[in-house]
Amino acid sequence: HKKPKILILGAGYGGMMTASRLLKSSVYQDAEITLVNKHNYHYQTTWLHEPAAGTLHHDRTRMRIDSVIDMNKINFIKDEVKEIKTDEKKVILESGELDYDYLVIGLGSEPETFGIPGVEEHAFAIRSVNSVRLIREHIEYMFANYNNEVEKHDEYLRFIVAGAGFTGIEFVGELSERIPELCEEYDIDRDKVRVYSVEAAPTALPGFDEELVNYAMNLLESRGVEFRINTPIKEVKEDGVLLNDGEEIKASTVVWTTGVKGNSVLDKSGFETMRGRIKVEKDLRAPGFDNVFVIGDCALIINEEINRPYPPTAQIAIQQAYTCSNNIKALLSGSEKLEHFTPDIKGTVASLGGKEAIGLVGTKKLYGQSASAVKKMIDNRYLFLLGGMPLVLKKGKLNIF
Ligand code: FAD
Structure with a gap:
């Protein structure tokens, strides 16, 4: 019996917290978890205006991923994601490819140039x-x-x-x-x-x-x-x-x-997007996929009170990581009852x-x-x-x- 494969793309707020939650809830014992990120470090995007101006050294805004995530329990691959092939359950990296049973997309955003x-x-x-x-x-x-x-x-x-x-x-x-x-x-x-x-x-x-x-x-x-x-x-x-x-x-x-739009990998991979972001279901899955979760700046969620999208924030990305990891855990245990995400601003x-x-x-x-x-x-x-x-x-x- 092979363990199901969980693949997390991007080690930003959403990806890191998802990995960390899956570790804390012992999901790693029942699944093979892999985290892919462009660099071997995680940085806090919300602090970047400081090193940009030179008021804080950039090393203060980053940490090696292996200093916070136990690499004996989660595989880490330093590589760049090029494309997601949902029909083959595969992710193409700059040097290689990976297959998955469950995918978490947390690749963050890109500048909006209009x-x-x-x-x-x-x-x-x-x-x-x-x-x-x-x-x-x-x-x-x-x-x-x-x-x-x-x-x-x-x-x-x-x-x-x-x-x-x-x-x-x-x-x-x-x-x-x-x-x-x-x-x-x-x-x-x-x-x-x-x-x-x-x-x-x-x-x-x-x-x-x-x-x-x-x-x-x-x-x-x-x-x-x-x-x-x-x-x-x-x-x-x-x-x-x-x-x-x-x-x-x-x-x-x-x-x-x-302002920002979602990571261009999503458009390249054929997802339907609005300003590069996937409008996710309440359980954070991409519409039409039962095994693809989208979190953070790649995900679009609507504030129903004003019928407009929530602005993408780290606050929401972190909260989504909790829901996403709970939902993956539920799916692994055979439950179809998934948690709905409501931001708590x-x-x-x-x-x-x-x-x-x-x-x-x-x-x-x-x-x-x-x-x-x-x-x-x-x-x-x-x-x-x-x-x-x-x-x-x-x-x-x-x-x-
Ligand atoms: P990110 O945290 O940006 O992480 C994405 C990760 O994916 C990065 O590690 C990146 O290297 C990696 N990656 C990207 N592309 C690839 C690829 N192709 N292959 C492999 N890896 C890849 N939000 C707040 O809530 N409060 C604030 O006060 C706030 N202040 C902000 C200030 C600034 C200056 C900025 C720029 C943003 C601020 N935000 C704030 C917004 C917040 O930073 C984002 O909403 C948040 O970072 C989104 O988290 P994420 O996990 O989606 O992406």
């Missing part, structure tokens, strides 16, 4: 350890270059962040904290540096509480951030952006944070750099240092769920206040 020309060629993305390390190095290189050229290039010191959603605002917050340090280090007047937050919608942080949005904008403006709201970008060029109204802003650094907190943040927890609004403390506790809680107190002590944000 087809705007030049984004892929000229803009940076906050997406992975590799992509944010490049942003940090590029920013420093621009500062280092400025004083070393006879003809001064003001565009070296101009930074455009496209999109003032959560990621864009969090990054602008970190960047505005880092710039005074960079100015000091590279002998540059603060006045020479310009940071633009450009947003197509009529407000920053669309959909968020107005008072909190105002607090964030005032704070960031006081640190020198210039908001361009209601300002769609028409094109990204090598030397800046062209706005819809014809104006050009010259800048050597454009960071693109206008505890709140939303956005950091603004330094000891500043804004947040909505239940109906309570949080500002400043207390919001920032809650944010750090959220980050630590995840580490606790994944690896207990030892992981919190090793990788956590212990300097809470």
Whole structure:
């Protein structure tokens, strides 16, 4: 009697937590579990704005997978997923292929460019350890270059962040904290540096509480951030952006944070998607498949109260991992009664750099240092769920206040 094979694609919030739950519930004794990920480390995507701006070293946002997942109980394969062949129950990797009885897709997201020309060629993305390390190095290189050229290039010191959603605002917050340090280090007047937050919608942080949005904008403006709201970008060029109204802003650094779509592997594999995401059934399975689960940013779930999709978050990815692992366990034990997933949104907190943040927890609004403390506790809680107190002590944000 061969053990059924469970294959988990992606070791992000969803994939890691699924693997961890399957370990904790002893499912590994009755099944052969394999986790595939591009890198041999797991990183916390929600922290990436910090290493991108250079306010936190990128090693603080990542950990080796074998330091948290017992490799005697779960197979780990470091490889890139290229395609899923559901009709053959097979996954094609860059170097090899794997078959499965149960599949969990947790491959995360990709930047949404809306087809705007030049984004892929000229803009940076906050997406992975590799992509944010490049942003940090590029920013420093621009500062280092400025004083070393006879003809001064003001565009070296101009930074455009496209999109003032959560990621864009969090990054602008970190960047505005880092710039005074960079100015000091590279002998540059603060006045020479310009940071633009450009947003197509009529407000920053669309959909968020107005008072909190105002607090964030005032704070960031006081640190020198210039908001361009209601300002769609028409094109990204090598030397800046062209706005819809014809104006050009010259800048050597454009960071693109206008939202995400699901991993393109899903489209390539023939799944029906909306913005690259699979609209999953209540039990988190892909429609028409009884053995394929989709979680995290690859999954689309509808908030029935407003009849609109939930924005993809780590919070939801983690909760889905619990439901997904319970449902796999149920299927293995022959039960057809699967759990339905309902997100339990505890709140939303956005950091603004330094000891500043804004947040909505239940109906309570949080500002400043207390919001920032809650944010750090959220980050630590995840580490606790994944690896207990030892992981919190090793990788956590212990300097809470
Ligand atoms: P991820 O955690 O992104 O993991 C996907 C994994 O799959 C990665 O390890 C990746 O390397 C791997 N992978 C991708 N493609 C392949 C492939 N082809 N082959 C093999 N491996 C692959 N959410 C919140 O809830 N709260 C927040 O405060 C918050 N802040 C954020 C701040 C920033 C700057 C960003 C960028 C996002 C933030 N989010 C936040 C959103 C959150 O990060 C995502 O919703 C969450 O990471 C989704 O989890 P996931 O498991 O689907 O994917």
